[in-house]
Amino acid sequence: METIKVKDIVSDGLCTNIKDGIKLYDLIVNHITQEKQITISFEGIKRLITAFTNVSIGKLYKDFPSDKLEKFVKLVDYSDRQARYIQKSIDTAKRFYKNDDELQRYSENINRSLDIN
Secondary structure, X not given: OEEEEHHHOOEOOEEOOHHHHHHHHHHHHHHHHOOOOEEEEOOOOXXXXXXXXXXXXXXXXXXXXXXXXXXXXXXXXXXXXXXXXXXXXXXXXXXXXXXXXXXXXXXXXXXXXXXXX
16 A cells, blocks of 8 residues: 655645645545555644645545545544544535535536626
């Protein structure tokens, strides 16, 4: 099982950049699609925001069933506070992505508010 150290992806131990979150997401997806187990280590992370966990962890629940994620992805070395942010992203993603009608309404509302057709 390969270990990805999040601190090697982000700058200065700060998980505050969405682009870094997308990089982590892409690495995780690559392993899952190859059916390789992966450990994600948050050791050395000083700051973590939910926007980062939403795009790196939460979005996985859009693309994969929970049981597959549990089988292939292990998260380790996070603080209690970081665990709350990670869990919040997971819980929100599970609720959001399980209901396609809700997702469709949400997208339509955003498009309407941005005047996109």
